[in-house]
Amino acid sequence: MKIALFSDIHANLPALEAFFRDVDGRNIDSIYCLGDLVGYNIWPNEVVNEIKKRKIPTIAGNYDFGIGRMSNECGCAYKTDHEKDNGKVSISYTNFLMKDEERAYLRTLPAHIKVEFQLNEDKLNLLLVHGSPRKINEYLFEDREEKSMLRIMEGADADILCFGHTHKPYHRVLNSGIDGQDHFRHAINIGSVGKPKDGNPQGGYVLLTINDNSSILDKDSINVEFIRFDYDVETAAKGVEDSPLPNEFADMLRKGG
Numbered sequence: 001m002k003i004a005l006f007s008d009i010h011a012n013l014p015a016l017e018a019f020f021r022d023v024d025g026r027n028i029d030s031i032y033c034l035g036d037l038v039g040y041n042i043w044p045n046e047v048v049n050e051i052k053k054r055k056i057p058t059i060a061g062n063y064d065f066g067i068g069r070m071s072n073e074c075g076c077a078y079k080t081d082h083e084k085d086n087g088k089v090s091i092s093y094t095n096f097l098m099k100d101e102e103r104a105y106l107r108t109l110p111a112h113i114k115v116e117f118q119l120n121e122d123k124l125n126l127l128l129v130h131g132s133p134r135k136i137n138e139y140l141f142e143d144r145e146e147k148s149m150l151r152i153m154e155g156a157d158a159d160i161l162c163f164g165h166t167h168k169p170y171h172r173v174l175n176s177g178i179d180g181q182d183h184f185r186h187a188i189n190i191g192s193v194g195k196p197k198d199g200n201p202q203g204g205y206v207l208l209t210i211n212d213n214s215s216i217l218d219k220d221s222i223n224v225e226f227i228r229f230d231y232d233v234e235t236a237a238k239g240v241e242d243s244p245l246p247n248e249f250a251d252m253l254r255k256g257g
Helices: 013-023 044-053 062-068 081-097 100-108 146-155 233-241 247-255
Strands: 002-006 030-033 113-119 122-128 160-163 170-175 184-189 203-210 222-229
Touching: 002 013, 013 044, 013 203, 013 222, 013 233, 044 081, 044 100, 062 081, 062 100, 081 247, 122 203, 146 170, 146 184, 160 203, 184 222, 233 247
Parallel strands: 002 030, 122 160, 160 184
Antiparallel strands: 002 203, 113 122, 170 184, 203 222
């Protein structure tokens, strides 16, 4: 089974349209969205409606959760007063743009999606979250201590944990086995479609392949492919610059963070 996983569109319609063009040519079996449809750009309603039109199973990101409730708080971890001020503009403008039906959709999004496979007389649990299983806006960066990451995954009974939120893709394989018995777990940050932060302005997503021989006992039996695709960054950046949003958001799109 080939599964496409994408996240963190952040109202970037040109990026989402380019993502669909790319993924539609890859003969996937299923597709999931890990949230943060809105914020930081001018097309939140259009993005929501594209997701709805395709009937894509989607979980709530922290931005979706806040905007769905017309909150002035997105749960973002801004580090400086300047970032907080820019963030307030984004939240305010997104709340201004959102229409009632699209906002109501955001309120209905689930917190996580769990898919249980029965393979090789054993289960294989795939858990999709936005930030972490514990909190919608918890950041799981690549340098998180292995013991901490394993504790989170074991607590959630996740053999494959897929998440977004940091906008920085990576794949870590950890072994939680005991007494010489392997139990491999995969922590996968799927990156961002519409607001990458890894220095690459291309949009990104993941193709996860699970075969009939995939097993927690074999770390190489699960394939994770990071896909990058071009999109019209200038149109997305111009959308920001022609709006009340801070021009810095446009610069971030051009620079990939």
